[in-house]
Amino acid sequence: MKKVWVSLTYLVFLILLIIPIIKIFTGAWAEGWDGFIEALSRPQALHALMMTGIIVVVVTALNTIFGVMLALYLVRANWIGGKLKQLLNSLVDLPYAVSPVIGGLMIVLILGPSTAIGALFEDIGFKIVYALPGMILATLFVTFPLMVREVMPVLQEIGAQQEEAASTLGAYSWYTFWHVTWPSIRWGVIYGVVLTVARSLGEFGAVLVVSGNIMNKTQTATTLVYQDVENFNVLAANSVALVLAAFSVGLLLLMEWAKKRKEVH
Amino acid sequence: MNNLFRNRWWSFGFRTTIMLYFILLIVLPIIGIYGQSFRSGWGPFWESVSDPLAWKAVLLTLKLAIIATIINIFLGTMIGWSLIRYRFPGRRLLNSLVDLPFALPTAVGGLMILLLLGPNSLVGSLAQGLGFDIVFHEPAIVVAMVFVTFPFVIRAVQPLLEELDKSEEEAAYTLGASKTRAFFQVIFPTMLPGISSGAMLAFSRALAEFGAVVLVAGNIPGKTLIASVYIFGEIESDNPQGAAAVSVMLLTLSFVILWAVNLVQSRRLGK
Numbered sequence: 001m002k003k004v005w006v007s008l009t010y011l012v013f014l015i016l017l018i019i020p021i022i023k024i025f026t027g028a029w030a031e032g033w034d035g036f037i038e039a040l041s042r043p044q045a046l047h048a049l050m051m052t053g054i055i056v057v058v059v060t061a062l063n064t065i066f067g068v069m070l071a072l073y074l075v076r077a078n079w080i081g082g083k084l085k086q087l088l089n090s091l092v093d094l095p096y097a098v099s100p101v102i103g104g105l106m107i108v109l110i111l112g113p114s115t116a117i118g119a120l121f122e123d124i125g126f127k128i129v130y131a132l133p134g135m136i137l138a139t140l141f142v143t144f145p146l147m148v149r150e151v152m153p154v155l156q157e158i159g160a161q162q163e164e165a166a167s168t169l170g171a172y173s174w175y176t177f178w179h180v181t182w183p184s185i186r187w188g189v190i191y192g193v194v195l196t197v198a199r200s201l202g203e204f205g206a207v208l209v210v211s212g213n214i215m216n217k218t219q220t221a222t223t224l225v226y227q228d229v230e231n232f233n234v235l236a237a238n239s240v241a242l243v244l245a246a247f248s249v250g251l252l253l254l255m256e257w258a259k260k261r262k263e264v265h
Numbered sequence: 266m267n268n269l270f271r272n273r274w275w276s277f278g279f280r281t282t283i284m285l286y287f288i289l290l291i292v293l294p295i296i297g298i299y300g301q302s303f304r305s306g307w308g309p310f311w312e313s314v315s316d317p318l319a320w321k322a323v324l325l326t327l328k329l330a331i332i333a334t335i336i337n338i339f340l341g342t343m344i345g346w347s348l349i350r351y352r353f354p355g356r357r358l359l360n361s362l363v364d365l366p367f368a369l370p371t372a373v374g375g376l377m378i379l380l381l382l383g384p385n386s387l388v389g390s391l392a393q394g395l396g397f398d399i400v401f402h403e404p405a406i407v408v409a410m411v412f413v414t415f416p417f418v419i420r421a422v423q424p425l426l427e428e429l430d431k432s433e434e435e436a437a438y439t440l441g442a443s444k445t446r447a448f449f450q451v452i453f454p455t456m457l458p459g460i461s462s463g464a465m466l467a468f469s470r471a472l473a474e475f476g477a478v479v480l481v482a483g484n485i486p487g488k489t490l491i492a493s494v495y496i497f498g499e500i501e502s503d504n505p506q507g508a509a510a511v512s513v514m515l516l517t518l519s520f521v522i523l524w525a526v527n528l529v530q531s532r533r534l535g536k
Binding site for chain 2: 001002005006008009010012013016017018019020021023024027066069070073077079088090091092093094095096097098099100101102103104105106107108109110137140141144198201202203204205208209221222223225226229234237238241244245248249251252253255256
């Protein structure tokens with residue numbers, strides 16, 4: 001029996017994961033190194049990669065700070081009642097249930113140029129939708145639960161005793177946070193960061209809706225892949241996809257490493 | 266005293282900021298979308314929803330997501346089992362690879378499927394020779410859904426199998442149960458909560474999937490146009506009302522599933 005199951009497992013992995021990854025590599029090299037470089041050094045490709053980079057950095061920073069704080073409040077705070085805490089806790093998962101396209105649509109509906117808030121911002125010269133701020137908002141929405149959900153179980157597990165001891169001794173929570181809480185949640189946070197980077201790197205649906213996919217302006221790496229495919233420029237799509245896939249595989253390795261460290265602590 | 270006062274203001278400021286961020290980013294948009302679709306009352310909402318193309322898209326999404334989930338239940342149970350129970354060369358590598366669909370941008374996933382199964386590929390031309398199409402038709406959508414939801418069932422089943430008490434299984438053997446019987450009476454019931462919660466998560470993800478599907482589906486209205494692509498099309502053609510109405514249908518469905526997952530999980534923890 002063992003042989004059958006193991007070979008079937010290998011077969012599924014081969015068909016579903018390994019062959020496709022190899023195909024991306026060979027596809028991007030179809031015209032050799034030159035074709036790959038040429039596709040990547042198109043101005044729109046460079047711009048798209050830069051946009052993706054900006055979004056990843058900003059979103060990861062914001063999501064980490066707010067995610068850790070919210071996790072702390074949801075686990076520790078005694079100023080939120082039990083029932084309310086439960087409600088907030090279940091609200092955290094909402095973005096998981098929302099299709100990315102709908103996530104984008106929500107931002108367009110609330111902050112789009114035809115709405116009151118959107119018009120107000122536009123008057124003072126600050127564009128949200130079809131510009132970078134909207135794309136960052138959309139990605140923040142999509143990645144929101146990742147950090148909170150990584151940090152909360154760790155906090156619940158370690159309990160509040162040590163922190164309480166530190167606070168009784170008269171230390172302000174900043175000190176308590178850095179010297180008592182942080183060392184124990186560190187690997188959970190790092191794992192959350194890796195997940196956030198991966199998700200914001202690859203976000204497509206929400207960003208496509210909010211950005212309008214304007215070349216050299218609001219185009220990200222994933223939406224460029226989409227546009228290249230639509231224009232039947234498969235080689236170019238492959239090259240950008242290869243860069244993204246290489247990052248994802250790297251992140252996957254980081255994930256494994258962080259997971260192992262997390263389990264040790 | 267002065268110090269305490271300042272601390273209090275600080276922490277009050279922090280609390281308000283975090284809670285405002287939470288509510289503005291997550292809660293408000295969702296209320297907004299329900300508000301938008303019912304803004305002009307039931308009539309226009311009903312009109313948008315009862316557009317045959319709209320409900321055909323929703324039904325198609327449901328059908329294909331169910332097929333993808335069933336495939337994933339079988340694949341996930343088998344792979345979760347093999348990865349935990351057997352020791353074989355490459356096991357750890359495969360175990361890390363499971364998460365690849367989570368790490369890979371969905372648009373890249375769609376492109377991979379397009380390259381492998383497209384009309385110019387080996388598989389695609391073979392299938393065409395046999396008289397059926399994959400890419401730009403329903404099979405490709407199912408493949409895309411299976412790909413993006415691949416890790417859910419596996420990751421839900423694995424911890425349960427790891428926790429499984431070996432002695433229970435051994436007791437079954439001692440009592441003379443065959444391997445099949447021991448599997449279905451002892452092991453399978455343990456895996457079941459994992460399979461069901463993993464399957465529900467996979468199902469809700471498959472319903473919502475956009476990136477991988479938009480590239481491989483032909484997006485022909487009424488035939489291969491799934492709900493999320495329909496919503497995208499409505500936004501592009503500047504019809505937020507229609508987009509919001511279909512979104513509300515899809516969202517409500519996903520919320521019910523998410524709620525069911527929570528119920529299953531809390532019942533398991535409570536036991």
